[in-house]
Amino acid sequence: MNLSNQAHSFPDLHQKFLSGLLRWLLQQRRLVRRLTAAWAARRQHAQAMAELYRFTDRELRDLALSRSDVLAIEKGEFRRD
Numbered sequence: 809m810n811l812s813n814q815a816h817s818f819p820d821l822h823q824k825f826l827s828g829l830l831r832w833l834l835q836q837r838r839l840v841r842r843l844t845a846a847w848a849a850r851r852q853h854a855q856a857m858a859e860l861y862r863f864t865d866r867e868l869r870d871l872a873l874s875r876s877d878v879l880a881i882e883k884g885e886f887r888r889d
Contacts, residue, residue: 857882 860878868874880886
């Protein structure tokens with residue numbers, strides 16, 4: 809390979825590196841967004857469950873729920889018959 813061929817291949821290598829880096833950065837950004845959304849959903853669920861656990865038995869009965877229903881809701885197994 810002579811000097812002129814090396815001069816032409818360097819910009820190609822540089823461009824491939826930059827495009828690969830850009831793809832990787834975009835993947836990382838998507839990952840951070842998914843993790844942030846999952847974390848926010850988990851926090852929202854935890855806050856809702858904490859609120860349900862603070863209800864008295866009478867308040868739960870007013871909502872047609874019992875303590876065991878709260879546990880089922882938390883596990884994602886609650887079914888209304």
